Amino acid sequence: MLAGAGVVPAQPAPAASSGIYSCVDARGRTLTSDRPIADCSDREQRELSPSGSVRRKIEPTYTARELAEREDRERQAQLQAARLIEERRRERALLIRYPNATAHDRERAEALVQIDAVINAAKKRLGELAEERKKIDDELEFYKKDVSKAPDSLRRKLDDNGKSVAVQNRFIGDQEDEKRRVNARFDEERGRLKPLWAGNAPATTAR
Template identity: 75%
Template structure:
């Protein structure tokens, strides 16, 4: 009588389970490979929402949605790519114009913000701004005062010239050429200085206008503590 091998059924069962697991892995791998192959082979689905709000699908780009974005889906339902609308030459130009204008506007805003920051650094409070306005106007006044002083000097010279011309008041054309030239030079110099004073008055207006414009902008940047309005 032969002894029974009690371990043989267990080994057979284990082998069966191993074979089943191997077969399952092979099947899943093959299925995944087939799916990847289908997705890479162009078997896509195109979908979009048309102008009437309908959801359309097709196996090729949809003509009804040429003016709007479409999506190409993989067989699994994931988005393979997005297709931009097809534009006419005029529409493309309009898009470029809008993009250019948006870029210009963004640059303008960025520059404005940079100027505001620089302005706030220069004038952290109302007192600083007032002081610099006063100093700027004082510099203009110094120039005007120098011109007025020069006019006073020319006035003294004119008195001497008039004394020389006294002898020729009946006929100024008989006065010596040197005296007549001094009189003309004096008259022209006074006119130049008066014109210079007028220009300085205009400069004061420009200075005040600049500081007024800055003050308006700074009021929105300053906090109540440093002279601005509450935000």
Template identity: 75%
Template sequence: MALQDRTRCGAWSMLLPLLAAGTVAAQPASPSGSSIYSCTDARGRTLTADRPIPDCSDREQRALSPSGARRIVEPSYTAQEQAERDERARQAAQQASRLNEERRRERALLVRYPNLATHERERVEAMQQIDTVIDAARKRLGELAKERQSVDDEMEFYKKDVSKAPPSLRRKLDDNEQSVAVQNRFIAAQDDEKKRVNARFDEERVRLRPLWAATAPAGAGAGR
């Protein structure tokens, strides 16, 4: 081999290790396009890697993409743990929904009854409406009592043997008794309705007091 060629080969032999070292040094810490994951493990150590970190599989990990976007990697759970998390999330969602619905109802209630006087006025009107219905039923009872008296007068002729009374007369007696029973049941139901309506207004007043207080002008009372 010529001297010049041997010299050139020797030079390359010396340069190759240096180039290789430079190539290694120039490589990035993570593969091209990989995210960087970081977390604090159970021992308090801050760990970083180019892939999800096994020591932090039970906790959140932060991932930073090459573009600079950040995201949270959720822990990996067993089927039971995931089911428990889903159940907690479901209950939390239901609770939030109930709270939102309760606030919506309170707003609607406050719009309907902006003050105590309005609320009490509607209570009185509701009671009056029920009393009107009850009065009509009692009036009907009075009419039935007169009809019963007329039937009883006719039955006087058959008091020794009621079975001899005409079928039409016995039907009148039965119809009258059934009608009286219906009216009495109706009146009892309306009395129960009055109690229910009064209880509803009492409950609404309890709920409305703090709302009235919150919306009342400074120095004004919210009502008792």
């Protein structure tokens, strides 16, 4: 027959080979299956090709709570990593600014000298106010039996003098607090810098 001459009957296409799933369960057993393994839903599974190579990895299936906890752990780890990076950056900047103890001591001394200069100026002003007060007291001596009879201008001088003294004393107290803050900052920096200086020190060759 001409119709069928040389014609090869059609063959069905071979079925696509499915993957093989493998994992190690909670009891340490290696499990395999032709589909995702339910007993390993909480852990990573591998999908293998027929040749045995890893086709893909399947992440564990998490509950909403587990997923939230995992995301929180990842977020905390990222924050910690960012803090460490920032801390290292600050340490490098600190080491550049203070390459040795001498440089650090010098800047501390300069900062304290500036504060002391301000305190000394305030103390000098207190001395001037004390002199003014002495003159006011001398003028008030005439009215010591009844200060209310002193002129308003003289009583205003007395009041202004007292307020100025209080202002200068508060200012000096604030500057003393600033000295303590400066010293505390330099002490804290010194503690951080000591190991950095030690690690940055050039090696010496023993003779």
